[in-house]
Amino acid sequence: MNAVTGLRLKRLTTAVGAVIEGVDLRKPISGEAMRFIRQALGEHGVVFFRNQALDAESLWAFAENFGKPHKEEATGTDQDRPSDVVEADMRMAKSSTAVWHSDTTFLARPPKATLMRAIRPPEFGGDTCWSSMYAAYDALSEPMRAMLDKLSAVHSLGRFMARTGAFGVHYAQTMGANHPPERVHPVIQIHPETGRKALYVNEAWTTRILELGPGESDAILGFLFEHVKSPDFNMRWRWEPDDLAFWDNCAVQHYAVPDYTSERVMQRIVLAGDEPRGPN
Ligand SMILES: [Fe+2]
Numbered sequence: 001m002n003a004v005t006g007l008r009l010k011r012l013t014t015a016v017g018a019v020i021e022g023v024d025l026r027k028p029i030s031g032e033a034m035r036f037i038r039q040a041l042g043e044h045g046v047v048f049f050r051n052q053a054l055d056a057e058s059l060w061a062f063a064e065n066f067g068k069p070h071k072e073e074a075t076g077t078d079q080d081r082p083s084d085v086v087e088a089d090m091r092m093a094k095s096s097t098a099v100w101h102s103d104t105t106f107l108a109r110p111p112k113a114t115l116m117r118a119i120r121p122p123e124f125g126g127d128t129c130w131s132s133m134y135a136a137y138d139a140l141s142e143p144m145r146a147m148l149d150k151l152s153a154v155h156s157l158g159r160f161m162a163r164t165g166a167f168g169v170h171y172a173q174t175m176g177a178n179h180p181p182e183r184v185h186p187v188i189q190i191h192p193e194t195g196r197k198a199l200y201v202n203e204a205w206t207t208r209i210l211e212l213g214p215g216e217s218d219a220i221l222g223f224l225f226e227h228v229k230s231p232d233f234n235m236r237w238r239w240e241p242d243d244l245a246f247w248d249n250c251a252v253q254h255y256a257v258p259d260y261t262s263e264r265v266m267q268r269i270v271l272a273g274d275e276p277r278g279p280n
Contacts, residue, residue: 005033009040016132016252017235018044025049025244026058034065037246041066041113042194045252046130048237049244054117056085059244059267063115067271070111087119090126090256090264096164096171097256100131100228101204102249103270104175106155108183112192112273115246116266121239125260128237128245130252133198135233136224137188148187149197149279151212153221155205157181163204184210186278191250198250199224200276228253249273 001008001022008021018040023033040047054062060082063069071084090097103111116128137145157175161168172181187209189200201209203225209217236257237245247254 002032002036005030005036007033007036009036011044012048013235015135015233015235016045016130017048017237018046019048019050021050023049025052025054025062029062029065038066038193041246041248042191042251045132045134046235046245046247046254049246050240051242052117052244053242054244054267056267057082059115059117059269060085063269063271067112067273069115069269069271071269085267085269087265087267090266091260093167094256094258096160096167096204098258099163099204100225100253100255101202102133102200102253105185105200105202105205105249106157106160106181106183107179109273109275111249111270113246113248113271114268115244115270116268117244118239118241118265119267120263120265121241121243122260122262122264125257126239126264127257127259128239129255129257130235130237130247131228131230131254132233132252133189133200133228134191134196134251136228136230137197137199139230139232140227145188145197148199151187151209152184152278153187153201153209154207155183155185156207157205159207160204182207185276186280188278189250189276190279191248192274192277194251196251197279199228200250201225202228202253250276 006022010019071080161172189198
């Protein structure tokens with residue numbers, strides 16, 4: 001237990017994930033507790049809080065300790081308020097989230113973090129998996145890391161649309177109205193707080209590596225998309241009502257297992273991010 005904050009941290013795996021206990025997020029948190037949580041998030045990529053019966057206002061107030069909340073990256077504006085946060089049945093988005101990804105990386109400034117609270121999760125199924133992009137990077141050979149450090153990649157709304165059918169077309173219309181459909185980001189991102197290197201290409205959004213030929217790009221991306229799926233870097237969370245997950249979109253990718261047919265009602269907001277920065 002942390003003597004100052006009273007918080008306890010229990011790691012879930014070596015690579016990724018930790019549960020934080022000893023805090024009621026409906027109440028204001030101290031500066032010390034905030035630093036504890038921020039550090040745990042940067043280090044472990046995703047942190048979980050159990051039994052947090054938060055309404056939209058208290059979720060928003062908690063998120064504001066760590067950045068600027070938006071109701072969701074698709075439609076968020078600077079004018080968003082807690083009352084804009086909606087509960088959504090994730091069944092609709094099942095096809096779009098069953099792929100390893102970091103959230104909306106086709107944006108110039110993808111959200112730095114995402115908060116998701118289970119309201120009515122399925123009785124079974126509907127788990128979410130997270131994979132450490134620090135561990136995925138660290139597990140590569142030195143020559144591979146040295147090469148990737150120098151590269152940049154295109155992230156595209158088109159790839160998402162092609163994969164997700166009618167849902168993707170509707171989503172792309174909403175998103176495409178407000179944002180350019182493609183963005184180039186470094187293949188390796190330097191985490192803005194921990195300074196660690198993290199793999200930053202993902203199967204949902206990344207289409208090609210700019211500096212490589214088409215065949216080379218396809219081969220390297222194909223390898224990396226498989227690489228992040230290794231159980232060595234992964235954890236899996238079984239949702240209970242009032243679980244809150246808070247993840248860092250640079251340090252981890254995630255995958256929502258689509259093995260459910262009943263409702264899966266979740267509350268979700270994201271924190272505004274900056275442009276990803278690479279090693280160069
Ligand atoms: Fe996501």
